[in-house]
Amino acid sequence: MKLRSLFTVCPPLLLLVSTGHAAVSTGNAFYGDAPDATHPWAIHDRNRPQPQRVEPGTASTATQPGRPPSDAIVLFDGTSATLGKWEADTKAGDPTAPTKWIVKDGALECVPKSGQIRSKELFADCQLHVEWAAPTNVQGDSQGRGNSGVFLMGMIEVQVLDNYNNPTYADGFAGSLYGIAPPLANALRAPGEFQAYDIIFRRPVHRDGKVIDPGYVTVFCNGVLLQDHTPIEGPGGHMKRSVSTPFPEQGPLKLQDHGNPVRFRNIWYRPLPPRQMEGALSPEATAAKRKEIAATLRADAATLAAGSTAAMLRFAESLCYELDAATAAQVAKMAASYVASVKALAGADLENKKGEITNVTKAFQYLAKFSLVPKDFAATATLEQIAKAQGWDQPPGKQNAKKKQ
Numbered sequence: 001m002k003l004r005s006l007f008t009v010c011p012p013l014l015l016l017v018s019t020g021h022a023a024v025s026t027g028n029a030f031y032g033d034a035p036d037a038t039h040p041w042a043i044h045d046r047n048r049p050q051p052q053r054v055e056p057g058t059a060s061t062a063t064q065p066g067r068p069p070s071d072a073i074v075l076f077d078g079t080s081a082t083l084g085k086w087e088a089d090t091k092a093g094d095p096t097a098p099t100k101w102i103v104k105d106g107a108l109e110c111v112p113k114s115g116q117i118r119s120k121e122l123f124a125d126c127q128l129h130v131e132w133a134a135p136t137n138v139q140g141d142s143q144g145r146g147n148s149g150v151f152l153m154g155m156i157e158v159q160v161l162d163n164y165n166n167p168t169y170a171d172g173f174a175g176s177l178y179g180i181a182p183p184l185a186n187a188l189r190a191p192g193e194f195q196a197y198d199i200i201f202r203r204p205v206h207r208d209g210k211v212i213d214p215g216y217v218t219v220f221c222n223g224v225l226l227q228d229h230t231p232i233e234g235p236g237g238h239m240k241r242s243v244s245t246p247f248p249e250q251g252p253l254k255l256q257d258h259g260n261p262v263r264f265r266n267i268w269y270r271p272l273p274p275r276q277m278e279g280a281l282s283p284e285a286t287a288a289k290r291k292e293i294a295a296t297l298r299a300d301a302a303t304l305a306a307g308s309t310a311a312m313l314r315f316a317e318s319l320c321y322e323l324d325a326a327t328a329a330q331v332a333k334m335a336a337s338y339v340a341s342v343k344a345l346a347g348a349d350l351e352n353k354k355g356e357i358t359n360v361t362k363a364f365q366y367l368a369k370f371s372l373v374p375k376d377f378a379a380t381a382t383l384e385q386i387a388k389a390q391g392w393d394q395p396p397g398k399q400n401a402k403k404k405q
């Protein structure tokens with residue numbers, strides 16, 4: 001959107017709709033293409049919620065973990081207190097038990113043979129940040145060197161492995177979806193240095209035995225893309241080809257004990273919104289959302305001065321979301337009243353209303369364009385005739401000349 005054009009085209013309308021009440025909206029109504037069957041919002045819709053403010057964090061360095069963004073849920077921040085957010089990954093039905101992993105020099109360190117751990121927090125779709133370091137003392141090779149793992153929902157492993165100078169099978173490489181997809185690159189730092197994984201995870205969604213959405217994993221390692229929205233074929237695993245499997249609604253984050261004292265730090269996640277909120281919705285969800293927006297706008301209109309131009313336009317705006325017959329009739333009635341009041345004006349009184357009348361006319365023209373009022377909406381035709389008689393339809397330099405004719 002060209003902001004300048006928005007202000008130059010309709011400044012009085014902006015003022016009209018933005019003063020004196022708790023409007024959720026900013027900008028101009030009756031502007032971009034209207035909502036449709038699968039999009040509850042207009043193009044450039046001023047009623048669309050503003051993005052939530054998040055204070056960004058800071059990047060980590062080799063020696064210092066960064067700060068998470070303001071809305072992150074921290075699972076480990078280097079303190080013993082956050083060790084309490086983890087427990088031993090006991091079998092289902094068994095009593096819970098504290099983890100035997102230890103906090104050392106600000107890192108959560110795997111104690112080999114103590115078993116993998118899980119977060120007490122359960123979650124699903126997320127942006128996840130995990131930093132890890134393989135032991136400085138390099139031992140073993142292939143899958144035996146600096147092996148751990150980040151198990152999303154406890155179900156699918158993003159491999160943690162010291163592959164700095166250590167070939168192994170590609171689908172078991174650091175940053176692989178283990179047993180499913182190799183990483184696109186090897187962007188590891190040397191063993192002993194911390195590596196940063198940034199992961200975007202969308203869980204598989206099954207319904208009535210069918211795959212609705214396979215789920216996807218995106219992984220960056222030290223800022224380098226390793227997994228590019230990789231579909232989840234299944235939970236992966238050792239030696240067996242994966243098949244698509246329903247995931248639960250939520251699950252813990254698990255960290256693997258593969259027998260190596262791998263260290264972790266700066267673990268946090270941000271839950272992601274439901275997928276259907278992005279882009280187009282189903283016709284049913286769109287209709288429900290449009291109905292909700294229309295109701296909000298009608299309620300807002302009711303708080304404005306009865307019979308005012310602002311109230312009329314607010315009710316008219318609601319028609320963009322729900323073509324409610326009663327509201328349409330109310331708008332038609334208010335429009336007729338508005339036109340009568342304009343027709344009663346003359347001379348300077350009429351000229352002083354030019355901006356408002358022009359914008360009301362544009363609003364009615366917009367509604368007609370999207371069939372939200374009849375194409376031959378009487379109020380529009382009358383206002384257009386008045387504008388023509390006043391010369392308002394002429395380029396600015398010729399308006400006075402037209403009036404004198």
Ligand code: MG
Pocket residue numbers: 147148149157159160256258
């Ligand atoms: Mg592993």
